[in-house]
Amino acid sequence: xxxxxxxxxxxxxxxIKLMGSLEGARYIAGGTDVMVLLRQKKIAPRCMISLRNIxxxxxxxxxxxxxxxSAVTHSAIEENEHIKKRYSALNDATTHLGSRQIRNVxxxxxxxxNAAPSADTACPLLVLxxxxxxxxxxxxxxxxxxxxxxxxxxxxLEKDEIVKEFVMPPFDENTGSxxxxxxxxxxxxxxxxxxxxxxTISVKDESEVRCRDMFCTIDSISNILSxxxxxxxxxxxxxIAMGVVAPRPIRAKKAExxxxxxxxxxxxxxxxxxxxxxxxxxxxxxxGEAWYRSEMIRVLTKRALIKAIDRVIRxxxxxxxxRLW
Amino acid sequence: xxxxxxxxxxxxxxxxxxxxxxTLLYLxxxxxxxxxxxxxxxxxxxxxxxxxxxxxxxxxxxxxxMEAEGRSITTIEGIGLKDGSMHPLQTAFIDEGAVxxxxxxxxxxxxxxxxxxxxxxxxxxxxxxAIEGNLCRCTGYVKILDAIKSAAGGR
Ligand SMILES: Cc1cc2nc3c(=O)[nH]c(=O)nc-3n(C[C@H](O)[C@H](O)[C@H](O)COP(=O)(O)OP(=O)(O)OC[C@H]3O[C@@H](n4cnc5c(N)ncnc54)[C@H](O)[C@@H]3O)c2cc1C
Ligand code: FES
Ligand code: FES
Numbered sequence: 180x181x182x183x184x185x186x187x188x189x190x191x192x193x194x195i196k197l198m199g200s201l202e203g204a205r206y207i208a209g210g211t212d213v214m215v216l217l218r219q220k221k222i223a224p225r226c227m228i229s230l231r232n233i234x235x236x237x238x239x240x241x242x243x244x245x246x247x248x249s250a251v252t253h254s255a256i257e258e259n260e261h262i263k264k265r266y267s268a269l270n271d272a273t274t275h276l277g278s279r280q281i282r283n284v285x286x287x288x289x290x291x292x293n294a295a296p297s298a299d300t301a302c303p304l305l306v307l308x309x310x311x312x313x314x315x316x317x318x319x320x321x322x323x324x325x326x327x328x329x330x331x332x333x334x335x336l337e338k339d340e341i342v343k344e345f346v347m348p349p350f351d352e353n354t355g356s357x358x359x360x361x362x363x364x365x366x367x368x369x370x371x372x373x374x375x376x377x378x379t380i381s382v383k384d385e386s387e388v389r390c391r392d393m394f395c396t397i398d399s400i401s402n403i404l405s406x407x408x409x410x411x412x413x414x415x416x417x418x419i420a421m422g423v424v425a426p427r428p429i430r431a432k433k434a435e436x437x438x439x440x441x442x443x444x445x446x447x448x449x450x451x452x453x454x455x456x457x458x459x460x461x462x463x464x465x466x467g468e469a470w471y472r473s474e475m476i477r478v479l480t481k482r483a484l485i486k487a488i489d490r491v492i493r494x495x496x497x498x499x500x501x502r503l504w
Numbered sequence: 505x506x507x508x509x510x511x512x513x514x515x516x517x518x519x520x521x522x523x524x525x526x527t528l529l530y531l532x533x534x535x536x537x538x539x540x541x542x543x544x545x546x547x548x549x550x551x552x553x554x555x556x557x558x559x560x561x562x563x564x565x566x567x568x569x570m571e572a573e574g575r576s577i578t579t580i581e582g583i584g585l586k587d588g589s590m591h592p593l594q595t596a597f598i599d600e601g602a603v604x605x606x607x608x609x610x611x612x613x614x615x616x617x618x619x620x621x622x623x624x625x626x627x628x629x630x631x632x633x634a635i636e637g638n639l640c641r642c643t644g645y646v647k648i649l650d651a652i653k654s655a656a657g658g659r
Binding site for chain 1: 505507523525527546547548553554560561562563565567568571574597615618632633634635636637638
């Protein structure tokens with residue numbers, strides 16, 4: 180292995196200045212992608228600039244929405260009760276990413292900046308309307324996460340820029356979200372497919388959903404949806420995002436539009452699944468074949484949406500979260 | 505170019521000369537001769553290299569040595585009790601037959617210790633979650649789960 184110098188700046192400004200002045204330098208956060216690339220001899224940086232010791236990057240702030248510093252670890256996100264309740268999709272992603280040891284050091288910023296099509300936190304951040312706050316030699320700017328990913332390993336970051344944090348708007352009690360990571364084995368596996376959904380619902384004339392108890396049974400999704408239809412449960416707003424189905428994580432915008440303003444029903448969810456599958460361009464890979472991924476998008480889109488609805492209807496810790504969605 | 509690092513290793517402050525390109529695992533095994541920590545894959549996949557840094561289980565094969573500065577690091581060599589006897593997890597692994605070839609054992613025990621230090625009554629799910637990054641080719645995991653449960657119960 181060729182050698183490198185290792186720098187540990189204490190501020191963002193110092194890090195950016197170092198990056199501008201050093202030849203062949205690379206940022207490193209948790210290092211779980213960088214150290215692997217290094218060992219595989221796919222990269223040979225002359226300098227590493229560590230982001231781990233910059234206090235401004237490791238904060239989670241829950242005032243007026245959510246701000247998550249780029250160097251916050253997946254474990255820290257997983258342990259945050261507010262995120263679990265209000266930004267559940269992000270909690271879903273961080274609890275099933277890599278292993279305990281990986282989550283203890285790997286960061287959300289590293290996951291997003293590495294820009295793998297399979298990055299687990301990408302779909303949740305997309306459905307939670309996250310924006311990336313970027314700091315660079317020319318000052319700060321904001322990029323909608325949907326404009327951040329350009330392709331595999333390629334992002335909107337310009338030379339020397341650092342992602343400082345991810346900012347998400349506040350969501351009320353009528354909004355729920357979920358991420359489903361479809362894997363062959365439960366632990367330590369990259370997704371064959373990932374689907375995230377966020378939905379805001381309203382109920383006709385009444386404040387309470389009467390068929391709430393159905394969520395505590397093993398009744399089928401279509402039966403639950405039929406009851407929700409009878410009760411006039413309406414989708415006020417929705418987001419759907421899919422991973423590993425295109426060169427970058429993508430939103431299923433046509434499916435979102437088709438859902439918005441409608442009363443949920445088995446037929447509607449069937450249609451939404453089909454539209455989402457039509458928006459994906461999956462390929463064959465070692466983890467799964469394209470036809471299989473297309474089929475599973477139909478299934479998982481429905482499942483992620485109803486899991487998100489479940490979280491609005493049963494916010495209660497005692498029964499929350501798990502039905503086998 | 506060599507750099508000097510100071511950190512706490514198994515409860516004692518130490519200073520070491522390191523090359524910035526080393527991993528923590530390299531320093532432990534090749535320089536400090538603490539060969540209890542194993543190298544399996546070198547890619548974060550197997551957990552044989554697990555150590556505890558500031559209370560959390562970490563893959564030392566992916567941990568840049570320069571980040572050790574100022575931190576508290578515990579390896580399998582450092583978990584025995586003050587009177588020289590074994591840690592309850594070590595005893596439980598032996599008693600429950602959770603060791604076969606033994607290559608995964610130090611990492612497995614470090615992951616389990618990080619869990620029990622933070623949560624002394626873990627559920628089976630929590631135990632599985634704690635060792636999901638530790639591969640064992642021999643035991644089939646059942647006896648390892650038994651050993652961790654018995655160590656947790658006996659504390
Ligand atoms: C065993 C193993 C299992 C894994 N499992 C999963 C999994 O299940 N799901 C998954 O999505 N990923 C997985 N990964 C990949 C990896 O752990 C994640 O992508 C992780 O979140 C990367 O974060 P990091 O802090 O370690 O990134 P680093 O390796 O430190 O950095 C990654 C890249 O981002 C850049 N970077 C980091 N932070 C910033 C910043 N703030 N601004 C600008 N650039 C930045 C770095 O220069 C580098 O190019 C796994 C990795 C391993 C080794
Ligand atoms: S050697 Fe570190 S995880 Fe395998
Ligand atoms: S005992 Fe042999 S690998 Fe676990």
